[in-house]
Amino acid sequence: MAIDIHxxxxxxxxxxxxxxxxxxxGVEVLRAGETTRVQFAETVTAPLxxxxxxxxxxxxAMDRTGVTRQVLSPFIDLTGYWLDEAAGSAYCRLFNEHMAGTVAQAPDRLSALATVPLQSGPAAAKELAYAVAELGMVGAEIGTDTGRGQLDDKELEPFWAAAAELGCLVFIHPNAAARTRFPYFLGNFVGNPSDTTVAAARLMFGGVLDRHPGLRICLAHGGGFLPYQIGRLDRGFHAYGTDWGAELTSAPRDLATRLHYDTVLHSIESTRLLIDLVGAEQLLLGTDYPFEMGDLDPLSTVAAIPGLDERERSLITHGNAEFLLGL
Known part of the structure; x- marks a missing residue:
């Protein structure tokens, strides 16, 4: 059994x-030869x-790599955050209904995460509730940036409250690294994990994780740089407390153990460090399918992690996901 949550x-x-x-x-499909992109207002996606x-x-591909079930998440460029609230809500509903249709073609192999309109906390909460209750989705994927603000903005409190009440997964995936900011594709190599680190730190220091202890959040790419720099965040908390406007009441190290992390780290040493920090109970198998930056042999990755017993390996490959997603 193996469940891929990324x-x-x-x-x-x-x-x-x-x-x-x-x-x-306000959405237009752009085609040029064999290449298809989608334009949201002034923002154009990468090629699909x-x-x-x-x-x-x-x-x-799942059969080749031993993955029993994939939890589908939207291609992160297709969030539609750049639309206005009404258009964004309508777009998310259209997207989610099509995603449910894809799952229905192979329900024994697929589950899905919704996309929600983070243009508005209440609208995002409403769409999340609909996707879970009516479409059978197991949670939502959201970006690290809403296009208008950050994940700890008070405007999004209704969304976080709804996610906690529903007990569903919120998978946070980087979407803010400008492709033109860095050369050499560093927007992916460095920008993506940086964005995840900042988003997670904002959820900590902005008090979101303390206000909603029931949240089930998974960070993409092993949490970015968060695990490696958790000592610095802890030091900042103990040195400054709630200075600088921080609203957290728990130490970042403690909050880190409430979060979940996928295994897309490309380093056995980094994965071992993450397990030592938060425990095998917090890791979920991931591939980042179908991209070249993914881990398309995830079971071999888990098998190579030193010091794991069979129970811990089973938790990472499927047990944790089964519990979190109710599978």
Missing amino acids: AHCVPDGLVSALAAGGRRL EPSLSDLPARLA
């Missing part, structure tokens, strides 16, 4: 639906890789 998807039929009716929402929508290829 696997991206462009749901079946979504691009066609956007091409036919997306302009009323065909493998994001190819279900037979996805299932075949």
Whole structure:
């Protein structure tokens, strides 16, 4: 048994639906030869890789790598945060209904995370509740940046409250690293983990994790640089407390043990450090399918981690996900 909680998807039929009716929402499909992109207001996505929508290829890849179930998450460029609230809400509903349709084609192999309109905390809470109750989704994927603000903004309190009450997973994935900010694709190599680190630190120091202790949050890419720098965050908390406007009441090291982390770290030493910090109970298997920066042999990765007993390996490969997602 192996459950992959970090696997991206462009749901079946979504691009066609956007091409036919997306302009009323401010969304346009851009095609140039074999390349397809989506434009939200003034923001254009990266090219949509065909493998994001190819279900037979996805299932075949799962079979090759021993993955029993994928938890599909939206291709992070497709959040639609750049639309206004009404258009963003309508877009998310369209996206989620198509995602549910993809899951319905292989329900024994697939589950899904919703996308929600972070343009508004109440709107995001409403869509999350709908996706979980009506579409059978197991939570939501959100970006590290809302396009208008940050994850600890008070405007998003209704969303965090709803996620805690529902007990569903919130998977936080970087989306803010400007592709033109760094050369050499460092926006991915360095920018992505940096954005995750900042987002997690804001949830800590902004008091979100203390106000909503029931939240089930998973950080992509092993939490970015957070595990390695947790000592610095702890030192800052003990040195300054709530100076500088901080609202946390728990030490960052303690808060880090409440979070969950995927295994997409590309380093056995880094993964071992993460386990030593938070425990095997907090790790979830991930691949970042279908991208080259992913780990497409995740079971071998877990098998290579030194010092794990069989119970801990089972927790990481599937047990923790089964518990968190109610699978």
